[in-house]
Amino acid sequence: MDRRQISSIAHTDHPIAAPLSDDSVRTLLDRALPGGDARLLDLGCGSGTWLMRAQAARPDLRADGVDNDAAAIAAAGRAVDEAGLGGRIAFHAQDASEFSSPHRYGLILSIGATHAFGGLLPTLKAADSHLAPGGSVLLGECFWEREPDRKTLDAGFAVDDYDDLATTVDRITADGWVPVHGHVSTRQEWDDYEWSWTGSLSRWALDNPEHPDHGQALETAARHRKAWLHGYRGTLGFVTLLLRRATRP
Template sequence: MDRQMISRLAHAHHPIAAPVSDGAVATLLERALAPEDEGRVLDLGCGQGGWLLRALVARPRWRAVGVDLDAAALTRARESAEAAGVQRRLGLHHLDAREFTAREPFELILNVGATHSFGGLLPTLAAAREHLAPGGRVLVGECFWECEPSSAALGSLGSAREEYADLATTVDRVVADGWTPVFGHVSSRPEWDAYEFSWTGSLAAWALDHPEHPDAADARAAADLHRAEWLHGYRGTLGFVTLLLRRD
């Protein structure tokens, strides 16, 4: 089954594709958007546009641009923007985020849970810097190790120990790269659990509701595998931090 389709189905009830609650999203955006009455926001890996739509609803004078490789997710973002009445202030690009270019810089750049698009956290920040207006901010979300990962956790994630660091080291690396954290949010265990149950549950429910679909069995298998990998592997080991950053 196509990985992009799995992701779309799994995020049907949790369009913020990260373990971040609606309340935390609202608080993060309030801090990220607060300095200006108007501006431009770019999401490098926007998916279904969850962050951008919330930003545009909260700030009627802001404009937004989203970039993603999933054409179907972008279609859903357009539909949601029309339903919210913000479609005229939203531009969407079906493009590899590494290839995106713009004539004007952005006051806010987002990449939450999509640093893999650039090969990791610091390469993502380097890419964001190219699009950032003077005095602008970056909102980036990245995984970290809550505790030393076991072989079971690494196996379930398909990750190497070196792929992430602990929280302190993660923040230290960002600071050493010339950024200053001005706000942040560490996802709680309830946020993680709600996200994972939504991910696996939405995918499994789709399979139950579409038993004749040729992808139903694959969807159910993907949901069952992901649930087992989470519960028996990385639950309590993998953390997630969302940082609001400014350049020194």
């Protein structure tokens, strides 16, 4: 079982692949969605949940989703076809950093996908290349709630993986972006996400005892749960920022 298969099962009950509640997602989209006939682009869309929810809120929107997980893209395509949205949401199975389009987008989403571009600022640079004048970027990124201790580092992180929240925002503003809204995920949102991640994977393993990947799934869930509870819980944060380009002189 590879990483993508594990992630797909682990997100069964929490299709938003980030520590965000349904209410938070709804509020963020309410703030972010452009009016008129603007297009949306999700760079690192996974199974397309953000775009599906955006479409439900604004049925007139057209959107593109890009991800290099071909299985997730295929599932997303089936979901939009079943919902009768095949003509309004298009999915592309490719590296998000290599995506090109003749369109410019009024809103670009990249939630928890900065690794696909090599970091925070490269992600914003890629988004800017697709952005329509006056458009917005909805960016989700981790940060350090407090300085990572040895337990966090032993869970598989490095000190320079992230900055604190203030430094993260400072880097973004220094790059010419203006935050117009933001949401810091709560401890409850983190706990709900992690219990769902480890629980979905564990439940799948327990329900499929004869599957050859049964043991691996249980071990992966247990290892993840230990890293969370004994490591980064309360140290790793997540912020979702709605950004616009600063007005150029």
